[in-house]
Amino acid sequence: MNNLRLKNKSLSQEDLFNFSELFKLMKPRVMSLVIFTCAVGLLTAPDLISTKEAIIGILLVSIGAGAAGALNMWYESDLDALMTRTCLRPIPTGKINRNQALIFGVTLSIISVVALDYFTNRISAAILLLTILFYVFVYTIWLKRRTPQNIVIGGAAGAFPPVIGWTIATGSLSIEPISFFLIIFFWTPSHFWALSLYKSNDYKKANIPMLPLTNGVQSTKLNIFIYSLLMVPVIIFPYFINFVGFAFLLPALILTLYYNYLCYELYNYKKNKFDSKKAKSIFGYSILYLFLIFVFFLIDKIL
Structure with a gap:
């Protein structure tokens, strides 16, 4: 009985550890900037929405940004292992494997876009989907290894969150x-x-x-x-x-x-x-x- 309890306790700690490493895949520092700029876009919009709607909207946008970060780490794990700035990320250290990162990133992408469409509006969900796809396919896969202009063009992905915040509140672009x-x-x-x-x-x-x-x-x-x-x-x-x-x-x-x-x-x-x-x-x-x-x-x- 005691051995079973110890085993369950060990599994619980392992689950918490894996959750922590999965969270790191979402690039928390980048997510914090996304949350802030998205909130500013929402709060400066002329239309008011409830606090509940605002929190849900911002949370889903941050999850979408985290999903893009996870997919970025999945694709660039070979590069991350070579750089001192990124070599301690979850995949290079072996704490998370590439398949787990891919499934995690795709799952969060689908959840964030579908939920944002359900809880807010179609245009906000569409821009979030565009942001994720642009960051993963245009910046990470296409531009990053091919051109020094990667960060110029790819920077557009990071510029969308406050726009999404605005559309969450207004349901329109201006x-x-x-x-x-x-x-x-x-x-x-x-x-x-x-x-x-x-x-x-x-x-x-x-x-x-x-x-x-x-x-x-x-x-x-x-x-x-x-x-x-x-x-x-x-x-x-x-x-x-x-x-x-x-x-x-x-x-x-x-x-x-x-x-x-x-x-x-x-x-x-x-x-x-x-x-x-x-x-x-x-x-x-x-x-x-x-x-x-x-x-x-x-x-x-x-x-």
Whole structure:
């Protein structure tokens, strides 16, 4: 009897461990950003929905994003094993096998899309399905190993969650949520290229054609600076269409101009070389920058 209890206890602990590893497949850090931006899209929409509907909608979008992350890890497990940044993920360490990851990702994809269609509306479910398919087939399978523009085009997948949040509340698309999409879309390249500079050895091991490897350091620094400058008109756009007021525009512009300054300093460093600390600071600041931009969307809505 005691042996049976110990066995059941052991199985329970093993189940919890497997659940923990499956959750890691969903890329929790990315999911947290998806939850936040989706919530901002929902909360800034002109139509109000119940708290219950909002929570269900955001939860399902985050599950869909997690499903895409799991399918990404399933397909890229061979690359993940080669990179120090990703070698401790569940599949390279053998804690989850590829078939489990594939079944988990496909199952969550179906559940999230079907449930979002049932609990909210068809357009939100359609955009979530597009997001998952785009991230898995266009970015992960098609672009990632073929072109240094992988993150530029593939970045569209990460730009959809706030748009979905908007459609959950309104049931329709309009020009306002396009501003969310543009901000994340044009933010993504400089964010990831800064990472690729100081992690270039990782990408070289995995033979991933990131910009520093295909075009060189100087070209990468220039592209980072150019994309940071493109954030200026993108930040002004929501004000131009009368979506936000000065409560958003002024602090968002200040944050953007400082981002421009950091990227210019990186670009202005010695030719064909880069300051690793500066690249890391740009990567870190870019995360804070995007978070604060979306916070100011909420503040402007409240005011």
